[in-house]
Amino acid sequence: MQKNTTPTVKDLVLVGGGHSHVTVLKKFGMKPLAGVRLTLVCKDVMTPYSGMLPGLIAGHYTFEETHIDLGPLARFAGARFYHDTAIGLDLANKRILCRNRPPVTYDLVSIDIGSAPRTIEVPGAAEHVVPVKPIDQFVVQWDELRKRVITRREKTRIGVVGGGAGGVEILLAIQYRLGQLLIGEGRSTDNLEFHLFTDTTEILPTHNPRVRGRFQRVLRERGIKIHTGHRVTKVEPGQLYCENGVQKALHEILWVTWAGAAGWVADTGLDVDGPGFIQVNDYLQSTSHPEVFAAGDIATMVNHPRPKAGVFAVRQGPPLAANLRRALLDRPLKSFKPQKQFLSLISTGDKYAVASRSQWAMAGARIWRWKDWIDRRFMAKYRDLPEMTEKADTDLPQGLAGQEALKEISALAMRCGGCGAKVGSSLLNRALNRLQPIERQDVIVGLHAPDDAAVVAVPAGKVMVHTVDYFRAIVDDPYLFGKIAANHSLSDIFAMGAEAQTALAIATLPYGLESKVEDTLTQLLCGALEVLAEADTALAGGHTSEGAELALGFAVNGLVEAEDVLRKGGMQPGDRLILTKALGTGTLFAADMRHKAKGPWIIEAMDSMLQSNRQGAQCLHRYRATACTDVTGFGLLGHLIEMTKSAGVDAELDLNRIPLLEGALESITAGITSSLQPQNVRLRRAIHNLEEVADDVRYPLLFDPQTSGGLLASVPADQTDACVAELRKLNYRHTAIIGTVKPRGEQMEPVTVLR
Numbered sequence: 001m002q003k004n005t006t007p008t009v010k011d012l013v014l015v016g017g018g019h020s021h022v023t024v025l026k027k028f029g030m031k032p033l034a035g036v037r038l039t040l041v042c043k044d045v046m047t048p049y050s051g052m053l054p055g056l057i058a059g060h061y062t063f064e065e066t067h068i069d070l071g072p073l074a075r076f077a078g079a080r081f082y083h084d085t086a087i088g089l090d091l092a093n094k095r096i097l098c099r100n101r102p103p104v105t106y107d108l109v110s111i112d113i114g115s116a117p118r119t120i121e122v123p124g125a126a127e128h129v130v131p132v133k134p135i136d137q138f139v140v141q142w143d144e145l146r147k148r149v150i151t152r153r154e155k156t157r158i159g160v161v162g163g164g165a166g167g168v169e170i171l172l173a174i175q176y177r178l179g180q181l182l183i184g185e186g187r188s189t190d191n192l193e194f195h196l197f198t199d200t201t202e203i204l205p206t207h208n209p210r211v212r213g214r215f216q217r218v219l220r221e222r223g224i225k226i227h228t229g230h231r232v233t234k235v236e237p238g239q240l241y242c243e244n245g246v247q248k249a250l251h252e253i254l255w256v257t258w259a260g261a262a263g264w265v266a267d268t269g270l271d272v273d274g275p276g277f278i279q280v281n282d283y284l285q286s287t288s289h290p291e292v293f294a295a296g297d298i299a300t301m302v303n304h305p306r307p308k309a310g311v312f313a314v315r316q317g318p319p320l321a322a323n324l325r326r327a328l329l330d331r332p333l334k335s336f337k338p339q340k341q342f343l344s345l346i347s348t349g350d351k352y353a354v355a356s357r358s359q360w361a362m363a364g365a366r367i368w369r370w371k372d373w374i375d376r377r378f379m380a381k382y383r384d385l386p387e388m389t390e391k392a393d394t395d396l397p398q399g400l401a402g403q404e405a406l407k408e409i410s411a412l413a414m415r416c417g418g419c420g421a422k423v424g425s426s427l428l429n430r431a432l433n434r435l436q437p438i439e440r441q442d443v444i445v446g447l448h449a450p451d452d453a454a455v456v457a458v459p460a461g462k463v464m465v466h467t468v469d470y471f472r473a474i475v476d477d478p479y480l481f482g483k484i485a486a487n488h489s490l491s492d493i494f495a496m497g498a499e500a501q502t503a504l505a506i507a508t509l510p511y512g513l514e515s516k517v518e519d520t521l522t523q524l525l526c527g528a529l530e531v532l533a534e535a536d537t538a539l540a541g542g543h544t545s546e547g548a549e550l551a552l553g554f555a556v557n558g559l560v561e562a563e564d565v566l567r568k569g570g571m572q573p574g575d576r577l578i579l580t581k582a583l584g585t586g587t588l589f590a591a592d593m594r595h596k597a598k599g600p601w602i603i604e605a606m607d608s609m610l611q612s613n614r615q616g617a618q619c620l621h622r623y624r625a626t627a628c629t630d631v632t633g634f635g636l637l638g639h640l641i642e643m644t645k646s647a648g649v650d651a652e653l654d655l656n657r658i659p660l661l662e663g664a665l666e667s668i669t670a671g672i673t674s675s676l677q678p679q680n681v682r683l684r685r686a687i688h689n690l691e692e693v694a695d696d697v698r699y700p701l702l703f704d705p706q707t708s709g710g711l712l713a714s715v716p717a718d719q720t721d722a723c724v725a726e727l728r729k730l731n732y733r734h735t736a737i738i739g740t741v742k743p744r745g746e747q748m749e750p751v752t753v754l755r
């Protein structure tokens with residue numbers, strides 16, 4: 001969770017993690033602006049660097065070498081990272097509409113989402129070609145294409161549509177890689193046939209004749225058939241049709257033509273050009289809406305139109321960052337004029353490249369090495385982030401807040417606390433009115449009829465199960481934090497074999513302008529209510545106050561038949577121990593705070609925390625689990641000891657079988673642990689063979705505190721295989737049998753760890 005001691009005055013939201021926005025993030029990280037809350041909305045965690053894409057395809061680079069990890073970069077920038085796809089813009093209410101979450105409000109928004117394929121204009125293309133844009137999807141499709149081609153034993157004809165630098169470069173990279181793979185298997189490359197289609201009269205029409213000449217020679221020497229003046233007008237499965245009547249049967253068709261804009265952009269009401277790109281002025285600011293900026297492929301500079309190329313997106317990064325800062329501070333913007341001539345380094349797949357600028361050209365392996373050096377240096381800027389030792393300024397910079405906001409902020413500073421730091425009721429009501437908590441017949445007095453307390457009916461024959469949980473936000477996204485907190489709190493009920501009935505919320509919201517606090521509360525409750533609704537649980541009331549940090553908890557009650565209560569102490573010797581989720585959230589989020597966690601690790605950990613334990617508990621119950629608990633703050637060992645102690649049994653844990661989240665081992669091996677870990681480690685004395693296992697790299701993870709962790713249950717041995725199979729079918733994909741329950745032995749320590 002990013003610590004922010006200055007109240008948020010303005011929200012700057014970056015949509016897309018393209019080549020310009022990575023610079024904006026880095027620049028804001030180097031020089032944060034107090035009072036500005038930065039949010040990145042991006043559909044990918046790993047954003048591709050286009051310059052190295054042909055090298056990735058040719059097999060010279062790994063996926064990680066060619067992608068910028070937006071997770072640590074956003075952390076460095078002090079930005080909240082919302083992993084989602086923008087699908088619209090509500091300009092009137094200044095909100096970004098997202099596919100999987102509530103709208104994100106902004107004061108200033110910047111859009112750098114790249115371009116989309118223009119397959120829609122050619123019938124059949126959308127269904128039957130592999131578009132190279134967007135690049136992230138192409139990377140996945142390329143893997144599949146490669147497998148298809150390699151497994152084919154007959155002749156394979158591959159066509160690339162698009163004769164610009166992108167098309168030529170991709171084709172040569174593909175040819176090189178597929179050839180290498182076949183040679184590696186001792187097969188001939190004669191079965192591969194390549195075609196390049198372009199509607200222009202020459203390939204590489206925007207480059208000089210010397211560059212064109214070089215590439216014509218390379219393509220000829222490599223046996224690639226060039227079809228210039230062939231406009232593709234229709235695509236059918238395995239068949240390509242051209243305007244001049246030519247038809248070609250092809251097994252694979254790649255689409256590298258001019259890119260278009262995502263369809264939703266034109267629907268926003270922003271000024272756009274013919275293909276739907278956002279029109280911006282010399283400040284990279286929308287010509288129609290001054291609070292919207294855009295850069296990279298998605299933007300068209302009306303006074304300086306340029307080709308859609310990564311080099312321009314990169315160059316726009318610094319002026320965009322400077323103008324966003326100026327706009328936030330209400331200062332005059334500075335104009336930017338992109339260069340006319342630019343250097344292109346176009347590779348031929350085999351570690352050879354051609355340099356092209358204006359009328360100049362040069363080719364050779366040396367040019368490829370030069371390109372490689374430039375590209376690696378660029379990537380290192382976003383991977384090797386500096387440690388920030390300087391303390392960030394906490395004073396509001398001049399110009400950020402208007403008169404009204406300044407008045408509100410000084411009132412904030414003078415808050416007396418006599419109200420118990422309670423959040424104003426109108427704010428709370430407005431937030432609740434925007435949401436729709438589910439209602440239940442058995443809630444007699446609840447949110448629908450507010451009173452001093454909620455009144456809930458308990459059906460005859462059932463007993464009530466109570467639990468409470470409350471914790472500080474471990475993620476910067478209030479919507480996801482709301483979901484995780486609700487999930488975590490419900491788990492205790494499910495672990496007892498009960499179904500949840502009602503919940504009371506207790507929330508602490510960071511001080512701030514009323515509009516910002518309201519937005520945070522709405523997002524927080526929206527996430528929580530979605531999870532509660534899924535569990536058929538009514539929110540019956542709560543308490544919301546202001547404080548230094550965002551925190552949320554729930555008191556939940558549930559109902560169960562008395563004889564169905566699943567206690568910790570029911571374990572029987574011979575039972576197997578089942579764990580339904582992988583371990584590692586403690587160390588991973590500690591690593592995330594230190595900018596040491598990879599983005600994909602955090603996404604996986606988050607998915608795990610968002611998964612409800614409800615179905616898992618029901619399944620364990622069906623397979624006659626004798627005891628169950630949810631693994632949370634005390635870590636796996638702490639919770640297991642609670643179980644063995646109350647059941648009067650011993651347990652054997654197998655380290656080799658304990659499922660771990662991606663990155664957990666790497667993070668714990670780097671010595672990164674949660675602040676709760678030292679307390680949990682005290683329980684090591686419960687391990688009988690401590691000396692034998694304490695040096696195992698996985699050992700510290702036994703103590704790793706979990707947030708919204710999985711269920712740990714003991715299940716009769718004859719039920720476990722079927723139970724595990726069903727749990728996996730229910731999407732608890734990490735479920736594993738991690739040990740055995742043993743009769744109480746002579747030794748003091750109840751747990752033996754196998755390695």
Ligand SMILES: Cc1cc2nc3c(=O)[nH]c(=O)nc-3n(C[C@H](O)[C@H](O)[C@H](O)COP(=O)(O)OP(=O)(O)OC[C@H]3O[C@@H](n4cnc5c(N)ncnc54)[C@H](O)[C@@H]3O)c2cc1C
Nearest residue numbers: 016017018019043044047050086113114296297309310311
């Ligand atoms: C094969 C190939 C090779 C190329 N080689 C070169 C080259 O050598 N040199 C060069 O200058 N150019 C090259 N280009 C062109 C280059 O890829 C683009 O011009 C460049 O990627 C544009 O950068 P961008 O910042 O606009 O967007 P992108 O780099 O495409 O980034 C867009 C970002 O936005 C995110 N995003 C997209 N949609 C959404 C959404 N709706 N919501 C949230 N996030 C979203 C994506 O995940 C991504 O992070 C090449 C293109 C191709 C196809």
